[in-house]
Amino acid sequence: MRGMGRYLGLFWIQLRSSLLLALQYRWDFLVDGAISAFYAATAVAPLLVIFHDRETISGWTAPEALLVSGWFILLDAVIDGAISPSLTSVVDHIRKGTLDFVLLKPADAQFLVSTARFQPWRVTNVAGALVVFGYSFQQLGSSPRLEGVIASLGLLAVSVSLLYSLWILTVSVAFYVVKMDNLIYLFTAIFDAARWPVDVFKGFVRFVFTFIIPLALMTTYPAQALLGKLELRTLLFSVLGGALFAACARLVWLRSIARYTSAGG
Amino acid sequence: MSLRATSRALPAMVKVAFAEAVAYRAEMFVWMLATTMPLVMLALWRAVAAEAPVGRFGPAEFTTYFLSMFIVRQLTGSWVAWELNHEVRSGALSQRLLRPVSPIASYAVENLAALPFRALVAVPIGAVALFVVGRSTLASDGRLWVVWAASMLGGWLITFLVNVGIGALSLYMESSLKFMDIYLTMFMVFSGYLVPVELFPPLVRGAVEWLPFRFQVGLPVELMTGAHPLPEGIRLLAIQWGWVLALSATVAALWRNGLRRYAAYGG
Numbered sequence: 206m207r208g209m210g211r212y213l214g215l216f217w218i219q220l221r222s223s224l225l226l227a228l229q230y231r232w233d234f235l236v237d238g239a240i241s242a243f244y245a246a247t248a249v250a251p252l253l254v255i256f257h258d259r260e261t262i263s264g265w266t267a268p269e270a271l272l273v274s275g276w277f278i279l280l281d282a283v284i285d286g287a288i289s290p291s292l293t294s295v296v297d298h299i300r301k302g303t304l305d306f307v308l309l310k311p312a313d314a315q316f317l318v319s320t321a322r323f324q325p326w327r328v329t330n331v332a333g334a335l336v337v338f339g340y341s342f343q344q345l346g347s348s349p350r351l352e353g354v355i356a357s358l359g360l361l362a363v364s365v366s367l368l369y370s371l372w373i374l375t376v377s378v379a380f381y382v383v384k385m386d387n388l389i390y391l392f393t394a395i396f397d398a399a400r401w402p403v404d405v406f407k408g409f410v411r412f413v414f415t416f417i418i419p420l421a422l423m424t425t426y427p428a429q430a431l432l433g434k435l436e437l438r439t440l441l442f443s444v445l446g447g448a449l450f451a452a453c454a455r456l457v458w459l460r461s462i463a464r465y466t467s468a469g470g
Numbered sequence: 471m472s473l474r475a476t477s478r479a480l481p482a483m484v485k486v487a488f489a490e491a492v493a494y495r496a497e498m499f500v501w502m503l504a505t506t507m508p509l510v511m512l513a514l515w516r517a518v519a520a521e522a523p524v525g526r527f528g529p530a531e532f533t534t535y536f537l538s539m540f541i542v543r544q545l546t547g548s549w550v551a552w553e554l555n556h557e558v559r560s561g562a563l564s565q566r567l568l569r570p571v572s573p574i575a576s577y578a579v580e581n582l583a584a585l586p587f588r589a590l591v592a593v594p595i596g597a598v599a600l601f602v603v604g605r606s607t608l609a610s611d612g613r614l615w616v617v618w619a620a621s622m623l624g625g626w627l628i629t630f631l632v633n634v635g636i637g638a639l640s641l642y643m644e645s646s647l648k649f650m651d652i653y654l655t656m657f658m659v660f661s662g663y664l665v666p667v668e669l670f671p672p673l674v675r676g677a678v679e680w681l682p683f684r685f686q687v688g689l690p691v692e693l694m695t696g697a698h699p700l701p702e703g704i705r706l707l708a709i710q711w712g713w714v715l716a717l718s719a720t721v722a723a724l725w726r727n728g729l730r731r732y733a734a735y736g737g
Binding site for chain 2: 223236240243247250251253254255257258259262263330393394397398401405406407410
């Protein structure tokens with residue numbers, strides 16, 4: 206348990222240095238706030254077009270689908286604020302060979318690189334997501350039940366760990382193919398499909414988004430949980446699957462980092 | 471940096487750029503995967519249209535539209551904004567400035583040399599699309615295809631110029647990538663990349679028809695899928711090339727003024 210306390214301390218130190226950095230650029234708060242408002246609006250725009258002349262799509266009404274978009278905005282904030290800044294810098298470290306300095310430190314390398322950088326101002330996106338949630342429940346004319354909220358928060362934790370694991374897997378690729386500046390764009394391009402309820406997709410695409418790249422778990426299930434439509438079995442399997450995914454990502458990371466050759470270039 | 475020097479150096483530049491594209495093929499492959507978004511949208515819109523057509527779009531029309539979008543996006547892509555940001559910050563731009571050819575020309579050549587590589591993926595898919603969906607949903611007028619070719623060049627030029635313009639902003643500030651993020655978000659929504667422009671509500675549509683986004687990829691796709699008769703196509707092409715001219719002038723000014731501020735640190 207002493208190890209655990211030490212890592213918590215380290216985590217706080219890393220987070221604080223990011224916070225101090227963010228406080229130096231206070232104007233970014235306004236800029237990021239404006240971007241988030243705009244971003245939330247654009248995330249919702251395609252929905253308006255689709256629901257322009259119909260009531261439901263694949264069993265989802267407009268406010269219900271809006272809820273899925275809300276989760277999409279929320280998770281996007283998590284990726285942008287907490288996951289991608291750190292892991293983008295790993296790719297840079299690998300290319301330049303400066304990962305040596307991280308590996309030399311007496312703490313777990315994966316922990317150090319994953320907590321290297323946060324962008325606290327992205328909290329503004331979370332506010333955008335909450336507005337979307339509020340609006341869709343107002344349209345639905347109901348409010349979420351307590352157990353639904355708890356289930357969806359549990360799924361949020363699972364989704365964050367899933368996203369993080371996916372990022373670790375993507376970054377591990379960089380150990381094999383060195384020049385990979387644009388990995389982040391691949392990642393966001395795939396994640397973009399999560400803004401739609403997974404029921405919209407059919408056949409193979411749906412299988413991929415449910416089991417291989419589990420986008421369904423990240424946005425569709427939490428929305429269903431809030432609506433009180435999620436089955437307990439799905440919830441349990443999601444948690445189990447999430448844990449399995451995280452374990453795989455850790456294994457792949459350990460194997461890939463063994464291939465790191467330093468030297469730079 | 472005369473035009474003659476540039477044209478004399480051109481064959482060598484193309485050769486080098488092509489070799490580079492082949493050397494970093496993994497990176498190219500990631501770019502290709504990252505632009506498969508139209509295929510996801512294809513799955514989505516097909517599901518929507520299966521219940522009832524949206525405007526004039528049934529499942530077949532959506533398939534042609536988004537497959538065409540996939541091809542057009544592959545062939546008109548540009549990523550110079552990221553490169554410029556990186557090279558300004560690391561000082562690598564100095565090496566380009568030493569050469570007797572304008573850096574903008576060398577960026578353009580690098581960009582264009584990567585296209586045959588992309589075509590390797592995009593063209594077979596286009597052929598399959600033609601075969602499966604049938605010619606009926608593609609433009610049949612040969613003259614429209616001439617307009618289409620001009621609109622492809624115009625679309626690439628707009629994308630490229632916006633990239634250089636936003637990239638050149640990094641000469642004025644620390645990093646201009648945030649602007650690129652905003653631009654890309656707007657591009658996604660207003661270019662026809664996610665939603666065909668003609669499906670927008672009339673109010674939004676009026677604005678979209680004059681913004682540059684639609685002319686980057688939307689217009690070529692619309693021309694391919696026969697959304698416009700010839701006169702309308704030519705009118706839109708004229709607006710597109712108006713954007714090309716306006717952007718060229720703006721970007722040239724931004725670049726020239728920015729270079730004076732370039733400090734060439736690092737290296």
